[in-house]
Amino acid sequence: MALGYLLIQLRRAITLGRAFSCCVRHAVRDSQATATQTDPHNPVRHAEFVFDALDHVIVAVRDLSDATRRYATLLSRSPSWRGEHPGWGTANALFRLDNTYLELISPHGDGPLGRTVAAQLDQRGDGPIGLAFASTDLDTDLDDVHARLVANGLEPPPVSRGRGIDAGTGMVRNWRSALLPLIRTRGVLIIAIEHEAPDRLPEAAPVGSADAIITGIDHAVVQTSDADAAIALYRDGLGLRLALDRSFPDWGMRLVFLRVGGVTVEIAQPLRDAPLPPHTDQLWGLSWRVPDADAARARLAAAGVDVSEVRPGRKPGTRVVSVKDGTCGVPTLLIEPG
Template structure:
């Protein structure tokens, strides 16, 4: 049995929460279902069927706000963290300790929704950054969680996959497969694309770890959380919605997955390379 039941959420750091929330509400075609502010960080959560995207921005003064501003000044907005979900955080902590991920203490967390004062609670720990190839990795056991906002067929319904760039595919195999215990579905070098692909499944989505075969790499360099591919029911309607909103989008084209169609979103993503996908060509 897998330690992880899914990917609870992905963290995207942005300079200012109101602007970031407006950007992603327009992109995803849905409003955030949770907004909060505490300890120097403002957050907005967009929950879909199989995960959530958490926007995080500095809020006021303090160490956390200052650190977020430093990261944004250095790297710009972008994806920074993966938070996996488990049903048994104590056992997961024990096993990841034995697997050398040096997890920190299990702590309690709580958030209050600004809209209605509702509360959600969780337990979590963070793996050692030295062991996770430059990606901040958390493990979380929620007591309560927001439910996805009902949205139209032109809105994002789920996350198809997240793309992670790695200079060291063997390290990635060890981290995501052997140590975190995700389900390795594919390890293949595709010469036509100059890429080695590693696909890991968890909770109805894929972590697509890619290694560029035609580039020079320093094996000790960090991995990079790179891009997101969002699922929509009606790809043509989503394309029309984003076109009307003035975003720079490609034409709809046949996807690499059999029976899929995709288009690229070139702006309005806070710098995150983004695809929209439907698994029925329309």
């Protein structure tokens, strides 16, 4: 897809206030060479290591059963987990993929997290609300991460323990986490997490042909009114690596790519006036990897999902498909890597 077309569609989507999949796939090499493409007025700083993995992506939904069915179709997988969080006021369904997992979350009972999710749903409806990051360094635990977040000015609350119970099997998962204050994360729900036994969450079992399933996440898109402030959060506060920072005046967009654990967090800022809150970002869209774009498109079309035709991606050799419904308000792109 032409870069100009993608950027025009992103600007239109922001202006109209509706979701359109703009997840731009540049030919960004995961190498030090990309650092030369950053804004000379915003040079790369080497923040102290904090996170090296995107643990999971959080999508808020009102009807958890319906959302689970829709994502089982989209991903071509059975859910890994269906359960609830005693004391937190939420229920969830999880789909573990190759490089992260998807959490569909809904208010259930009363609790602090449930109230936060309910507020997000009241404000925006179903859609993506948060990112959970982790450290895979065996010599770094969540207490170390917490201390670094404090040093970076993000004011995390004390680490708390969490517990999830699978409704079908009774299996229990435990973790420790810290939910960063929304005032420090520009409105995006950001969680630092450490699982006591990560393998207790099984892979989401594939259903059907292996070449048509979704294997993992490629990138997550965050809309912002201030890319510099977003860089200060994700690079300087959370320690993600800045791979690309480029403005496109002809299309009125600035795009920033940050890398963590083989996944890209993409920041998109309109250069012209747009109806975005001045101090708030919004997790917007997701792009998923598929082995074969044609097979994935045919599978979804046969299931009654509205999908685009397969088209070339921006990066040479890649092929992409837009998913236009069945995503619970998440602008969604499928990418076949080159």
